[in-house]
Amino acid sequence: MSALQISRLAHRYGDTTVLHDVDLSVAPGEVHALVGFNGAGKSTLMRAALGMIRPKGGVVRIDGVEVAHLNGAGWGRVGHLIDTPFVYPELTVRENLWAAARLHGVPAYAARARADRTLADLELGAWADRRASALSQGNRQRVGLGSAFVHEPRLLVLDEPTNALDPAGVLLLRELLLARAAAGVAALVSSHHLDEVARIADRVSVIHAGTIVGQLDPHGVDLERAFFAMVHAADEAARRVEPVR
């Protein structure tokens, strides 16, 4: 069974359709990358997958359960980071991670150890007792990632997780993600960085104007060229079906 199964997902804002009949799945142990231009629909897809917006059509299942029916324990097996990292500015880094663990159902006796482990995983030890409001953007992103990982979820949904990270942070995230995937965790990750995607993904889906237009081979020779060829072919196909005025 897929950890995440998205079927015929459709969404629009006002009169503008932003997702058209999207089908996508992520298996346990798989890193599935979603790539596309700005505005292609990646964040909207992820928000719908996490029940943050109610889509106009389609079904999302996490571990076989429709998101609308997922209970607290079910959400406790999911970790996410969408757009800007959520941090409590007045709490320290350590307290933020502890709070994220508790909010995802980690019992009080285990939360401190999980927070400490996550501090080490993301090399945030030097900032552990600093308030989140005083962090740099990249370190705030690390705290946001830590909050997604701290409760050891079985499904990760990460929207452009390398945002604001320095090269060391990108490397840490890659190692963390690959280690979790090797332990059976499913991950859906959006990215603009095709080089990074090639290093982490088992599968790469291209989303363009709200439609999944194809898959790229992460081990292919020229991912960038293949990406542009795919989106241009999709544009051409869309032009051909447009009615003649």
Ligand SMILES: Nc1ncnc2c1ncn2[C@@H]1O[C@H](COP(=O)(O)OP(=O)(O)OP(=O)(O)O)[C@@H](O)[C@H]1O
């Ligand atoms: N709350 C909203 N109200 C109206 N339109 C929206 C809203 N959120 C997103 N959109 C529109 O939906 C489309 C898809 O946006 P989305 O944020 O999902 O794209 P994205 O692929 O994540 O882009 P980026 O790579 O820039 O983050 C865009 O045209 C965007 O302007």
